[in-house]
Amino acid sequence: MIVAKKELLIKSIALAGSSLQLVISVIITVLYVQLRQTGTTDQFLFQSSYVWFAPLKIYFSSGIDGISLAMILMTALVVLAGVLVSWKINKQVKEFFFLLIVLSLSAYGFFITTNLFVMFFFLELAVIPKFLLIGMWGSGRKEYSSMKLALMLMAGSALVFLGMIGLFYASGMQSWDIQDIAKLNIPIATQRVLYLLLFTGFGVFTAMFPFHTWAPDGHSSAPTAASMFLAGISMKLGAYGCLRVATYLLPGAAQELSWIFIILASIAIIYGAFATMMQKDLKYMNAYSSVSHVGFIILGIAMLTKVAITGAVMQMVSHGIMTALFFAAIGMIYDRAHTRQANELGGMLKQIPFIGTAFIISGLTSLGLPGFSGFVSEMTVFVGSWERAGIFYRGATILAAASIVVTAVYILRAIGFAIWGNITNKEFLKLKDATWSERTATVLLVVGILIIGLAPFLFVHLINLDTTTIYQKLISNVLVH
Amino acid sequence: MEQVPLSHILILSSALFFLGIYGFFSRRNMITMLMSIELILNSANINFIAFNKYLFPHQLEGVFFTMFIIVVAAAEVSLSIAIIINLYRRFNTIDIEDTTTMKY
């Protein structure tokens, strides 16, 4: 009884904390928008800087622009939903929520800082909680999955760090700050190496082909909240890094070498979609579909047009929320039915209509239904990619666009098998529909999806200045040989 | 006075050095391994003395170094022998090939 009370207390604290995060994020957003409306044109607002390791020029400097703000909002939303979805956790509650909070802190830190070292600090900070979350609360081949995830992410972060040191040296060991490095003219030979290092390293976090294999295994073993986190936020850390660090700071190399990542992204999109089609396990399915969907992000970033970059950012946020909802729905089903095999399920919509509907909504978002966020972001990526003339870029775009058909196939198959249909298993007749916490989480995420899906202009408005800045940097790049 | 070329002395010491090393590599008895180490140390001593005598007679660096080496060698040998005796009590052998309970 005492234990139970204590658990409730912990959960309540976690809930209060994550709600507070959301509230603060919203307040910051409001302040940010107000400042922008008054005509502030600094690249980053709310800048602050604290000395950390002065001899190494490491400062805890933070600053928020539209892109990071969008990320923060997304993070806050997913974290809150994650806490709500995990309400029923009863094993090592304190540790679970502690790790969740560490994860969310690392994500916030990563998004708000402008110092590369600090950024890296937070990037790595997120690795181990994931390992433990999967290992301690996971299911299935959790040991293998968690280890693989941790190692692959670590490998990615090693590449990232090497690239970041390179940037630090490129600045003459003067600064790790994004704003300072952005002013440099780094020789193109250096840029090439660093770009490949950084993009690949962050790419591992983003589950970029062929470094994506941590994702399916990791997700399938992870507890629901961890899956939401992994796909929703963690992958976005990588994507954000690809954009903010690899592309923005190394425009010359980006122009020369982004074709590599366009190829990888196109492969990921199409191949991920086809691989998804063959999955029976719903979590595997969503994990592979995430591989395919983050392919759009990579594609958008690598296409280097303003619209494509805007689309990529939108897709980051959209995919973050959407996939969190998807995993939440799958997790809720799994908690009840104790299986995630699509062919073993069936009739969920009849028995647990709320969860079934949540699943359908996330599915429809995933396949890019207008009105939901997936559509606007994907279309923006397509339109942006199409701006790059040339048969190669056009081909990649068409290939990427073709995936929407495959996406429809696997999403509808999943819905058809698992959600629609008749109840095949007598046990399922006892299933209870979502609890209040799960309902709240679902509603929150759906609202997030709908806001972007129905009013994308708000979103574009938020990040417009920043994508312009990035784009300007890309086109104004002077090559130093 | 005609002197022996320095290089000959050095080759002598080198030969002694590698003789000691060979002994250390090949003797299975721990005490003979200790003996080989004495040879190695002596080769270094010869070098020190020879250099001091032939090249740098203005100071006694080599001489002092040799002295200290000899003293330290004594300490080392005494401890080694203590350890070997203790080991003999435990293993009942002082064959180096037999004392490999820990490996890999």
Next chain:
Amino acid sequence: MDNVLLFRFEIIIAALILMLLVMSLRDFNTKVTAFLGTMNVLLLVNFLIGWLPMYTGSYFSGFFRTTDLIVFEKNILNLGILLISLTSYQWLKKSEHRLEFYFLMLSSIMGVFVMLSSGHILMLYLGVEMSTIPIAAMSNFNLDEKRSSEAGLKLILSSAFSTGIMLFGISLLYGAVGNLSFDSVIANLHPDMLTLFAFTFILAGFAFKMSIVPFHLWTADVYEGSPIAVTNFLSVISKGSVVFVFLTILYQLFGGLKDEWLYAISILSILSMTVGNLFALRQQNAKRFLAFSSIAQVGFVLVGVAGASVMGSTSVVYFILIYLLSNIAAFGVIGAMADSTGSESLQSFKGLYKSNPFYALFMVVALFSLAGVPPVAGFFGKLFLLTAGMNSKLYVLLGFAGVNLVLSLYNYLRVVKYMFIDEAVTTVPPLQRNRQLTIALVTCTIGLLIIGFIPAIYQYIDQICRM
């Protein structure tokens, strides 16, 4: 008076040694608790006195010198012996030779201080010998154990061999430069064949002490066989001090050969990291595991060393401080486990978090620090090493360092997995706790958690390294 202050560390240690001799006459050490308590208090006092303001300079015709950096290094090591003394409380209580243990440990640390403060290669040699010979005796301290005597033998024979080789190198260096005081060596050093030859032999001698691959092979066996307290001392004090000396040797003494040794050091670094990690992969014995882990850690240290800059030495000193805390904590937990369960196997850690959450948390912090995972201090230590290493533009080295970061993470996560994820094979009983061990572990853990967030420490090291 100035001179006395100059020798402060050495004098205190000598006084302690003397005091121990007197104590042994009075059989004071039979009152176990009081004796150990006194020793711990004295070591604490010793550590605190180290922080008093300090004169720097050289004395004894340059045989002895001291700088702020050396003082700081000695302070770190003093902290180390204090913590080791605390963590080995349980073992010392049972051991018959606790007084001799302290006696030899203090002798060894005396040798370490001599080595650190040396201004002449003779002192370097004496310091190395003096710090090693007592450890060889100490590693044989579990007199009834086969493994322990084997460890002692392996250490004394290997170290005698390595000393022999180093001496031969020193003798040749003497022939090349004529005088072995540091100033003279630095002044007369020319990169020629003989000098390089001699340098390599000397390098090997120190590499042996630091257990750099391929001179490391004694490490695992000796670590495994020795009593845990001694292993701890070996891995932390002995290794850490030689790393400090190594900086002096490479950066100052043989600074003129930088172009030559850079390449060699990076190869040694790659070998150490890789071999250490690959061996750690297969270990089931906790001490052996940490032995190979420490080999890999030295490989990382060499990355920083290869940076060949002020940042290099700063990051190395900083890293050793962190490494010291991490290893002492890890060995402290392993010691507690061994005391309670009698097993040093990593398997016995399975399910530790459920039965002994505090020990598991101490251990996990230590392991994360070794693995370089934020927010634990090891993260900063390792990354600063890499950052410093970039200075020499040895990209291959950095690449290998990156690979080994991953490999080492696997090794440490394996243990974390045992503790947190796996179910216990046999339930670990709640471990005995004693105040001393808890104090030590808490100190280490707090240190590891906050060092990264107290930039002043790094800044101070940076400042004294620049001088």
Next chain:
Amino acid sequence: MNASTVIFYVLGSLVLIFGAMTVFSQKIFRAAVYLLFSLISVAGLYLLWDMDFIAALQIIIYVGGIVVLIIFSIFLTQRSGEKLPPPIKKRLVWSGILTISGLGLTSWIVYNYLFSASTLPGVEPTVHNIGEQMLSYSKYGYVFPFEVINILLLAALVGSIVIAMKKKEIKPTDETTHITK
């Protein structure tokens, strides 16, 4: 070729021959005796170079101390005259390769190296000079290492006693007086 060179070559060959016999002898006691001869020959070399003090030290410590200790330990652990187990073949091959290549490399280097001699006036390595320097702490004074080595010896002694003696009691000797500072 004068007498001293002849003596040098004779002594040098003795050193090597006895050294080799130490290393190759199949009987351990004999090996110890050969070592004794080899060390004495080295002392002879020192005498040849007028290093009387060092030669004396060599004889006293090595011959009188170390070799005697070794012979004692042989008695304690081995029956004299017993043949040693034959070395392992594979290891012999590798040791041969390593030592011969090492010797070749070293000889080549020292043979080709042009040593630069000091032109300063020499100091006689007399007992007086050595003693004076040993206890001086001005320039070229070796009092510090001298004191350090006391602690080293003490530590080695204590260690040896703890390990070799079965009982835990140690009776400290008078050497304690040396460590005051």
Next chain:
Amino acid sequence: MNSYELSSLLIVALPLMSFAFLVLLSKQLKPRVAGIIGTLTLATTAILTFYVAAGYFFGFGMENGAYVHHIALQFQWLKFSDNLSIDLGIVLDPISVALLIVITVVSTMVHLYSLNYMHGEEYFARYYAYLSLFTFSMLGLVMAVNIFQMYIFWELVGVSSFLLIGFYFTKPSAIAAAKKAFIVTRFADLGFLIGILILSHGAKTLDFFVMIQRLTQAGSPYLAHFTATSFLGLSTLSWALLLVFAGGAGKSAMFPLHIWLPDAMEGPTPVSALIHAATMVVAGVYLVARLFPIFAISAPDALLIIAYIGAFTALFAAVIACTQTDIKRVLAYSTISQIAYMMFALGVSGWGEGQTEGFTASIFHLFTHAFFKALLFLGAGAIIHAINSNEMKDMGGLRKALPITHITFLVACLSISGIPPFSGFFSKEAILSAASHSNMLVYYVGLFTSGLTAFYMFRLYFRIFWYKPVQDHHNHEKHTWAMNSALLVLVLGAAFAGLIPFGSFVSATGSPIILPFNPSFSVVPVSFGLIGIFLAYFFFSKESDRADKTVAYFGGFYRAAYHKFYIDEIYLFITKKVIFNLIGRPAAWFDRTVVNGILINGTAVVTEAGSEAIKPMQSGKVQSYAMFFLGGVLLLVALLFIQFM
């Protein structure tokens, strides 16, 4: 914002609000209340539509003697770049207003009809929600000002269709049909999307009217590179338009993308009436009509292709319709065939003076078809409701049992067969006349198809209402007031909509034209229709073996047609066998085996092997250690020397 604009906004907004309301309160509302709310909303919408239509056609729509488009509302929804943005808005022009009428009227009737038809269903409120969603999407599609807006609503229409087809979501066949419908149309939409991308890049706009203007004006800079031949003899513009048309073909079930429509009959019958007969399936026609100036002026070759595809589909579907036994499937193929009529009518139309009658005829047919086809479906629904079966063999002699259904069904059949004076006659007449003016091949195909149409429709009619009476039917038009009133309203449209002088309202250029009405031309088509009716009478008015004998005579051809020419099987082969086995499975296998197995797990294996390989190093033997030591030193020396030299 004047009252017309407000009304047009309400037209779109009301169904959306109804949808939101019903979705959120689906549990709380009583089913009947939900149905009534839905129906009333739609009725209001219909009334508003008539108000707006009256206002447009007789008031503000006409400028300088021509109808112009009137943007009632437009706002930027998603800005891509300075010239590309998705605008949402409402456009009123002749075709959109015409479609508004069709959609709201038919939808209202379907809502009304469903009150009876769906009575007692478990998810009644949800059904109405979906219907409202569909209506909203369809209205949004029709009023789109921006090609991307159309795409958005296009997708929404698709998904509402998906949801409605899968309304009986526990039935495997319904699930399969819903999936099929969505996926096939999605595949087509891919073409649409790429077409949009190409067009947007060429015209630097996504706005329909700006785009039309830029791509039709002679000498427009946007046209310069766009009309150059690029691939397979067609210009980039033609390719873009054909890709856009592919999207339309998907929705409008043109061959070979028609396969989803017959299966879509798994949905509730009123849904079929609304979506798969009257409204959604004509979206393709509407799309082509919307872009018609570009087609006609800048890419006539694309238009020709459309004409041929339309003509072929018309014939093809009609042939299949003659063989089907499920009455809803017959109607479905008939729908395909009729939409193909509209499509080729657009295809044979041109731009110049006097050549645009095809356009008007097409929209005219769309208009009339909506009424009679909805009527047919709803009639079929009434029959199914009564006897609980779709199969012809369970029917016969239902004249007495279902009098209202019988009469209305007959009117609709006459109308679709092109028998004067019913509405179908006028629109079909106009199409054939247009075809005969421009493309005789298409004309003959159309003519023959109209005969076939009469045949299979009356086959249906006779088989249901005459033939041998079945004994056992359950719901003799009980509780069917709503169904009957819906039928009666629609029959008015089916009978009299043809009398509207359509040409004076809807034309390609906006200026009214007069559709030629020439009795001498009508003789041939009408006689084809009569022959068809006679043949049907001959075979099916009474129970006989005439039909079977004839079938036996046709043999293989009949079987092929009965099996829909095996198109489904081909698709099944391609998707299940080729795509799954040749792409999906290998991709999944590659991922598990190569990427994960070799690349990732392989690393682990190699590492372990490396660990194993260096194991002998740590042999536990001091001498071996020392040898490594010396070896290391010597190698290091060698290395340093190499470095030094």
